[in-house]
Amino acid sequence: MDLQTVQAWVTGAQRIVGFTGAGISTESGIPDFRSPGGVWARNRMVDFEEFLTSEEGRVEYWRQKVEAWPAMRAARPNAGHAAFVRLHSLGKLSVLITQNIDGLHQTSGLPRQAVLELHGTTTEAACLSCGDRITSDEACERVEAGERAPRCLKCGGFLKPATISFGQPLSSAVLRRAQSEAESCDLLLAVGSSLVVEPAASIPRVAKYNGARLVIVNREPTPVDEIADAVVRGEIGDVLPAIVGQES
Ligand code: APR
Numbered sequence: 001m002d003l004q005t006v007q008a009w010v011t012g013a014q015r016i017v018g019f020t021g022a023g024i025s026t027e028s029g030i031p032d033f034r035s036p037g038g039v040w041a042r043n044r045m046v047d048f049e050e051f052l053t054s055e056e057g058r059v060e061y062w063r064q065k066v067e068a069w070p071a072m073r074a075a076r077p078n079a080g081h082a083a084f085v086r087l088h089s090l091g092k093l094s095v096l097i098t099q100n101i102d103g104l105h106q107t108s109g110l111p112r113q114a115v116l117e118l119h120g121t122t123t124e125a126a127c128l129s130c131g132d133r134i135t136s137d138e139a140c141e142r143v144e145a146g147e148r149a150p151r152c153l154k155c156g157g158f159l160k161p162a163t164i165s166f167g168q169p170l171s172s173a174v175l176r177r178a179q180s181e182a183e184s185c186d187l188l189l190a191v192g193s194s195l196v197v198e199p200a201a202s203i204p205r206v207a208k209y210n211g212a213r214l215v216i217v218n219r220e221p222t223p224v225d226e227i228a229d230a231v232v233r234g235e236i237g238d239v240l241p242a243i244v245g246q247e248s
Pocket of ligand 1: 194
């Protein structure tokens with residue numbers, strides 16, 4: 001499918017749902033998960049069960065968090081994020097569903113209510129017992145000061161970055177809203193995701209099976225490509241601004 005056709009679909013669409021993965025933030029200096037050198041090539045994955053049951057697992061989880069936090073904190077949105085802000089300012093973007101935890105869609109200018117964070121946010125840590133939240137700056141300072149796996153100061157429960165680990169349930173309210181937006185959009189633009197992690201990866205399928213056009217923008221093939229109306233290969237910062245009619 002040529003780029004002009006995809007541009008014309010975007011121009012003609014009225015309810016676009018954006019769906020993003022880690023690939024949209026690599027040009028901001030945040031590594032993705034499954035590319036060479038990505039997070040899972042460099043880190044041992046601590047799943048939710050291990051976090052709940054093992055002090056060693058919690059220590060390792062927080063070690064990884066403290067290591068990644070300075071780059072995450074310093075990252076700034078890029079041309080890919082700006083492309084979704086343009087769609088929003090044109091009144092075409094009904095919602096931006098993201099698997100990302102970096103908060104860059106909000107920093108780029110999308111209103112909070114327009115962003116659905118399926119996998120939570122890394123900007124805060126939450127107590128798994130009472131739900132109290134503190135900033136990641138505070139949590140990381142405490143780890144660096146010697147609390148290797150910090151506990152909630154209010155109730156003593158386990159503090160965990162407010163992100164969703166493997167084996168941890170997603171917010172059902174956020175997931176339901178994402179599914180319902182996917183059901184009612186006329187175009188879903190899936191950008192920078194390997195589309196292999198469920199239930200997130202089903203969202204583009206829901207849109208397609210409910211009559212929307214599905215456009216995938218990614219450097220590599222995904223398992224959902226076969227049902228997409230268009231697959232655009234390339235660097236997101238190059239192709240996404242063009243797709244939304246924005247100068248790059
Ligand atoms: N331009 C185009 N594509 C890119 C770019 C780029 N600049 N950078 C990366 N990509 C592509 C990669 O080729 C890859 O296919 O983005 C995709 C990112 O895939 P993953 O690393 O698997 O990230 P994601 O799909 O967001 O992962 C889903 O897995 O580990 C969990 O919870 C984590 O939310 C994450 C989930």
